[in-house]
Amino acid sequence: MSEKYNYNTPVSEILMMPDGITVNKDYVDIILNENISVYCENKKDQIFRLMSFKTIYEKNNTFWLQEKNWKYFFTKDTLEKLKEKNVVKPSAEEPKEQKEPEEPKKAESPAVPETPVVRGFGTEYESIAAMSNTEKVKYLHNIKSKMDTLISISKKSKDRSSSTKAMVETTRDVVMINHSALENVFDLGDAEAKRATQSFVITTQEMVKANTQLISQNIFDNVLMNRLVEKSNGIIVQHMTRVYLSGISFLAYYNNFVSNRISIIDMRKSLNAKYRQYYQNLLPHISTDDIVLERVFHNGMIPIPPDLFVKWAVGFLIHDIGKAAAIEYHEGEESYNRNIVMNHVKLGYNSVMNKTNYPKEAALITGYHHEYYGNPEGYGYFRDSLERFKKTNPQAKQDYCMTFDLEPIMNYQALAYFPAKVLELVDVYDSITDPNRGYRKALTSNEALALMREEFITKKLKIDPILFELFTGFINEKKASSAKD
Numbered sequence: 001m002s003e004k005y006n007y008n009t010p011v012s013e014i015l016m017m018p019d020g021i022t023v024n025k026d027y028v029d030i031i032l033n034e035n036i037s038v039y040c041e042n043k044k045d046q047i048f049r050l051m052s053f054k055t056i057y058e059k060n061n062t063f064w065l066q067e068k069n070w071k072y073f074f075t076k077d078t079l080e081k082l083k084e085k086n087v088v089k090p091s092a093e094e095p096k097e098q099k100e101p102e103e104p105k106k107a108e109s110p111a112v113p114e115t116p117v118v119r120g121f122g123t124e125y126e127s128i129a130a131m132s133n134t135e136k137v138k139y140l141h142n143i144k145s146k147m148d149t150l151i152s153i154s155k156k157s158k159d160r161s162s163s164t165k166a167m168v169e170t171t172r173d174v175v176m177i178n179h180s181a182l183e184n185v186f187d188l189g190d191a192e193a194k195r196a197t198q199s200f201v202i203t204t205q206e207m208v209k210a211n212t213q214l215i216s217q218n219i220f221d222n223v224l225m226n227r228l229v230e231k232s233n234g235i236i237v238q239h240m241t242r243v244y245l246s247g248i249s250f251l252a253y254y255n256n257f258v259s260n261r262i263s264i265i266d267m268r269k270s271l272n273a274k275y276r277q278y279y280q281n282l283l284p285h286i287s288t289d290d291i292v293l294e295r296v297f298h299n300g301m302i303p304i305p306p307d308l309f310v311k312w313a314v315g316f317l318i319h320d321i322g323k324a325a326a327i328e329y330h331e332g333e334e335s336y337n338r339n340i341v342m343n344h345v346k347l348g349y350n351s352v353m354n355k356t357n358y359p360k361e362a363a364l365i366t367g368y369h370h371e372y373y374g375n376p377e378g379y380g381y382f383r384d385s386l387e388r389f390k391k392t393n394p395q396a397k398q399d400y401c402m403t404f405d406l407e408p409i410m411n412y413q414a415l416a417y418f419p420a421k422v423l424e425l426v427d428v429y430d431s432i433t434d435p436n437r438g439y440r441k442a443l444t445s446n447e448a449l450a451l452m453r454e455e456f457i458t459k460k461l462k463i464d465p466i467l468f469e470l471f472t473g474f475i476n477e478k479k480a481s482s483a484k485d
């Protein structure tokens with residue numbers, strides 16, 4: 001076994017000072033920076049797992065000293081790597097002063113190659129997936145208390161970096177825990193699956209509530225968020241983390257915007273001057289004079305109440321959870337398969353709806369986040385059911401473009417579900433500005449906004465023009481505030 005895994009050095013031997021009490025912080029930092037993995041051996045069944053050191057360390061920063069069920073090792077390769085960086089623990093005879101001045105230089109050397117980005121969920125996912133359900137729930141509880149502490153500190157301090165860092169890290173882990181929890185219940189019956197996921201549902205919702213509170217306090221730093229998200233090595237997890245944080249940030253911006261009467265007056269002007277024709281095409285049976293803001297938004301552009309805000313935020317967090325069901329494809333190197341990609345919305349909807357007690361709102365967001373107002377390029381989960389409805393109800397018409405409420409979308413009175421339409425925008429923007437999509441170059445924010453306007457509004461109407469105008473304001477405001485920093 002040891003030959004196969006090529007491990008040989010207990011972590012405690014590397015990471016403790018000769019006194020056996022103090023942790024060698026320098027080595028820990030290098031291991032964290034390099035995102036080095038550690039071999040874990042389960043004492044009971046002798047099963048080995050390769051896990052990210054960082055993920056276990058974040059749960060317990062001296063985990064290797066509490067080897068109750070596990071033993072931890074570094075491989076020979078890891079030790080070689082550390083040696084190369086001149087950071088292998090000196091033997092007792094080695095004079096300490098020779099090493100110290102060199103260390104920071106080595107650690108900061110530009111020659112150190114960047115950690116390659118991993119497709120799919122990434123290696124960090126393995127360590128989360130390896131946890132038992134009880135451990136996962138406990139971990140979620142820790143995340144929640146971290147958020148609570150942050151909320152109380154953030155009221156007194158204006159330090160955005162620590163709150164952004166905490167939000168990014170916790171979101172990333174919550175995304176992975178939810179994926180893994182759902183992945184484990186796909187084969188269970190619905191009732192059993194709901195029972196098995198119930199504690200995740202409750203704790204995740206509490207975490208989301210805390211996050212939305214922090215974002216509403218506007219202490220979220222977008223530039224820092226992007227930098228931190230890129231440290232995670234799984235593309236899907238990076239994407240979901242960014243989309244969730246940007247999504248709720250945009251909802252907060254929307255709420256702010258619509259609470260100002262002047263903004264609404266300006267939006268009415270925009271509709272009249274620039275967008276009327278688009279909406280007329282969407283609602284051909286409505287007379288031109290009646291194409292007003294209240295037709296675009298059922299009940300008008302109103303602020304989102306806090307309880308709905310949290311339900312939608314949960315939907316943003318788990319929106320691509322359907323990818324967990326086809327994990328081999330999304331994690332693998334296979335070429336693009338539209339059917340599998342399209343299927344993630346259906347799978348996501350069905351698993352959230354039937355296998356968990358997440359709110360219906362979150363299930364709809366998961367199912368309807370690639371609809372593009374019925375354009376054939378959308379994935380069409382809603383479009384197909386609308387078609388079926390129209391066959392049996394040929395007289396029924398959709399009188400609104402978007403609705404905030406469940407009923408009008410479930411009864412086909414509207415063409416789209418507002419939060420899914422918001423997510424569509426954020427999702428498209430994220431995918432074309434994502435630096436890690438191998439098949440195309442990442443666009444700058446200006447290029448991305450220009451492309452969205454051209455391809456997703458002017459040429460074919462896919463995203464909502466008024467929401468897009470708002471989104472442009474949001475991105476520009478974020479840019480301006482980061483330039484000030």
Ligand SMILES: [Fe+2]
Nearest residue numbers: 319320344369
């Ligand atoms: Fe998606």
Ligand SMILES: [Fe+2]
Nearest residue numbers: 243319320427
């Ligand atoms: Fe997505």
